[in-house]
Amino acid sequence: MDFLDHSLDDSHRAIRDSARRFARQSIAPHVEEWEEAELFPCELYQAAAAAGVLAVGFPEEVGGGGGGMLHMMMIIEGLLEGGSSGVVAGLGSLGIALPAIVQAGDRAQIDQFVRPTLLGERIAALAVTEAGTGSDVAGIRTRARRDGGDYLIDGDKMFITSGARADFVTVLARTGEEHGKHHNLSFFVVERGMPGFSVSRSLRKTGWRASDTAALSFEGVRVPAANRIGEEGGAFLTLMRNFATERLMLAAFGHATARIALADARSWAEERHAFGKKLSAMPVIRHKLASMATRVTAATTLNYAVAGCIDAGESCVSEVAMAKNLSAETAVSVCYDAVQILGGMGYMRETRVERLSRDARLLPIGGGTTEIMNEIIIKMGT
Template identity: 40%
Template sequence: MSVQPVVPEAPSARSPYFSEEHEMLRAQVRRFVETEVKPHGEKWEKDGFVPRDVLRRMGELGFFGIRYPAEYGGSEMDELATVVLSEELGRSTFGGFAITALVHTDMASVHIANAGTPAQKAAHMEDIVAGRKICAVAVTEPDAGSDVKGIRTTARRDGDHFVLNGAKMFITNGVHADLYCVAAKTAPDARPSQSVTMFLVEKGTPGFTVSRALDKHGWRCSDTAELSFQDCRVPAENILGQEGRGFYAIMSNFQNERLTIGAMAMGESQAALDLTLDYVTTRKAFGAPLFDKQAIRQRLAMLSSKVEAGRQLVYHAGWLAAQKVDCVREVSMVKAYCGELVNEVMYSCLQFHGGMGYMRESAIERMTRDARVQAIGGGATEVMLEEVAKRLAR
């Protein structure tokens, strides 16, 4: 007798964390993904970037302003709204598309929203929320990723300007962004935590160039670049926040970035399980659907359990963040656990697709490549586990 799988209801329907407003956002994002992302994502993968008209459409729908003030066109929602957006974009199955949008909303533009002067916000925030200006954050360097204190790009004061020299690597949205939030050392002799300043650098600033677009293993429709600053003169008024306080701004936003990546990973994991469940219930081997094989359905059951655990960890950390509770430990757990789990899920789901899973025409093949970086970017698993370990005795 064949075992018939039961397709679960939407995970959020059982969650006590989300309000009606959150669920309305979830439904709206899910509709957008189904109608305006999935039909075109393969072309974006080939082109190597997400078209600007798609990003402007997301701005028109309000997706880029869910956390920002109403005066700029935002919705003034909380961290749980970010979780909803990230999870649903992850479910699109196009990780490059999801990260393009989420870097803009939750990793780059936040430096302007949180630390920008009134003049900076007036000049840029409405366009950021509307998707007319896309943002990138330039912190990572060839020898300084998670080690923010190790950056080498410098910014030397010269009258009412700073002169930037250095290079940035692995910068998402690096080719096509309009605004770059750039970390540079303004006081090389100061304590490492007090030597970094964030600058707002606009595309076209003399001395600032995109050295090259990078060819990646996954996230193919996310444009990623190496940036170069050679005697790039930036007005002192373009400092974001206080001089010498950039390290703290970066570390503070890491929590939001890691929560975002964790939620995205759980959306991707659920989408992979859904695809695989559909495949193993229709694909027959030895005279019966693959789902009839105990080994397969039990592994899927265990993966589903782990994803549910990861999802609830993300929801709880998002709720803690929304309550303004110190949740560095929980968010670090999210990044470590979900970054590893999404890779475990993809590996098994590709295996269950057999030879078809290894073909470029298969969604699961693309998703497996996309997932690999999520145990690296935003804080490698090993770094995250150290953050958790430091807090175990508290």
């Protein structure tokens, strides 16, 4: 058995196999086309749900497939074998949009928003970041003011995955007067078609190209109080709890991306000859491959350990931040080395490592930057 697989049981391996099968059949053959179009078809959500790979990690009581963090990591590993982080990020936007509703929402909200999304019938996005603030979450300016039985929402959101195609968006807004205060933050579900809610523009990116990323605008959007999730002013704790899942999943993007880049570099080094011998026979290349493999193993081992610890009921705040940083750094550096081993071909759009190297660059930024993760690690006293 693979060394890394010792942390897994049959249920983890079975889920990863399902995700792999789905990725090979339904993603890989179309990746070039979707990356070029900077979009994948919406039908893929339902196909992913039918294959049992969309709802993993959500409780069965709300229509989910059950399982924990390590099962969710297996989904990411399997789906990334389709060759596009953008597709996996787009399919996965429900993974950041729904948890607030699952944890703090009422039965009606779960029936209206969570269940159909887990079936692939609706598309969900999470809108926290704004053009003026990302890392400093409490500094958001989008505001929700009470108006009778409704709220009026005004503001803008930036970099929202699945933002242009979402049927609804879980929006973080300020509900108190004081700016920069954690207890003034609330979540609302804003639905497509609500007057005043619009997509300002679709954003073009370095990587994750097949995913839809959008800037959103809210101008006096009237949202019924029934669309507020949980208590007014109670969003911050939910948000922080869910950041852990998002960050650990991005860590999984990191180790899985690096693992694929390593495999491609290794195959290339076996095939390619220079100065009368295989690249894989040259000490410099061999040592580079050994170092890449070591980094991949270290990042994956930490990710599995942290996921297992959370599944056992621990919060692991500091370790999640460490896992995200190590995996992001591993993905960027291993992809860099993979491009170097492929030489000129590594810089061509027709090779997978070219795309992986662009996709990897998002990982030290998205879901909380490396610098913010380091602040968490230090603050937690580790």
